[in-house]
Amino acid sequence: MIDILQTYGPLLLLGQYPNGPLGGLALTLCLALAGLVLSFPLAVLIGIARTSPFRAVRLPAGLIVNAVRGLPVLMLIFWAYFIVPLVVGRSVSGITTVICALVLYELAFMGEVVRAGIEAIPKGQVEAARSIGMSYRQTMQKIVLPQALVQMTPSILSQFINLVKNTSLSYIISVNELTYAAYQVNAQLLTRPFEVYLILAATYFLICWSLSLAVGKLERTIVQRRLAAPKGA
Numbered sequence: 001m002i003d004i005l006q007t008y009g010p011l012l013l014l015g016q017y018p019n020g021p022l023g024g025l026a027l028t029l030c031l032a033l034a035g036l037v038l039s040f041p042l043a044v045l046i047g048i049a050r051t052s053p054f055r056a057v058r059l060p061a062g063l064i065v066n067a068v069r070g071l072p073v074l075m076l077i078f079w080a081y082f083i084v085p086l087v088v089g090r091s092v093s094g095i096t097t098v099i100c101a102l103v104l105y106e107l108a109f110m111g112e113v114v115r116a117g118i119e120a121i122p123k124g125q126v127e128a129a130r131s132i133g134m135s136y137r138q139t140m141q142k143i144v145l146p147q148a149l150v151q152m153t154p155s156i157l158s159q160f161i162n163l164v165k166n167t168s169l170s171y172i173i174s175v176n177e178l179t180y181a182a183y184q185v186n187a188q189l190l191t192r193p194f195e196v197y198l199i200l201a202a203t204y205f206l207i208c209w210s211l212s213l214a215v216g217k218l219e220r221t222i223v224q225r226r227l228a229a230p231k232g233a
Contacts, residue, residue, distance in 0.1 A: 001195045008185045012199070015176050023176035025203065031095070031170065031177060032163035035102030036156070042107040047114025048140060061111070068108035073166045076101040081173055094175040102163060109162075113155040117148035154219045161211045165204065178203065 005012075015023015022030070049061035068076075080101040085091050121144050129139040171180035182200040186193050 001199060004185070004189070004192065004195055004199065008188075011185060012178065012181050012203070015181060021176065024181040025178045025207075027095075027176060028164060028167045028178040029207075031098055031102065031167045031175075032160060034099050035106050035163050035167075036110075036160050038099065039103040039106035039110060040156075042103070043110035044114050044145070046107055046111030047118060050111065050115040051118045053136075065108045065111055068104060069112075073101065073105050074169050074172065076105050077169055077173065080104070094170065094173045097173060098167070098170040098175050102166065105166070106159060106163060110156065110159050113152050113159065114148065116155075117152035118144055120151055121147055150222065154215050154222065157211065157215045157218065161208050161215070164207055164211070168204070 012024045014026050015021060017023065017026070046061050046065060049057050050065065052058045052061075077098060080097045081094075084097055084100050118140075125143055126139055129143045130136075134142070167177050168179040170177055171183060174180060176184075179200065182196055186196040189196065
């Protein structure tokens with residue numbers, strides 16, 4: 001396996017960059033990060049809508065979340081591959097297709113994370129804010145969301161881990177991320193698929209394991225600060 005890494009390591013890490021388009025592990029992380037960042041504002045809106053006191057707002061948001069969560073990511077990629085060009089009126093790259101699918105997928109799951117974070121805030125704080133004349137918007141903006149965002153940060157990072165793994169499905173439309181790069185290496189070697197895909201599995205494991213450790217450390221930090229808050233008050 002060492003000789004495979006020495007020969008094809010740059011392809012697995014960066015694709016053809018700097019002599020060509022970015023690919024491999026770097027593109028995998030970029031796709032996951034783009035899906036997380038672009039979906040976050042939409043997820044916040046979905047989460048707020050899911051906790052809205054207005055039924056006309058709450059029900060459509062619930063339908064969107066349940067519909068998307070009931071579909072596999074691969075199906076969303078296929079839909080984006082055919083629907084996005086029709087919507088924009090021109091062909092789009094595979095990277096754009098995958099990002100659109102990941103954003104749609106993530107807004108549903110992270111919307112539920114936002115909803116849980118909002119509902120975790122004690123209702124007494126909301127009632128106190130409303131009693132002093134703050135509007136619903138001001139209460140959400142100044143009281144609820146700042147606290148909810150801190151509490152749901154570990155869950156957001158966990159969603160990033162899921163996105164890293166889900167980017168592997170983009171090989172189906174020939175996006176040159178890590179899995180497709182490994183497929184290209186295997187196509188050149190032909191006789192060593194076990195070693196190639198073992199390297200691929202180990203790479204995903206190390207990334208996701210490292211991120212999981214970071215999430216666990218962050219969770220412990222948040223809990224410690226929460227427990228220490230009354231003592232410092």
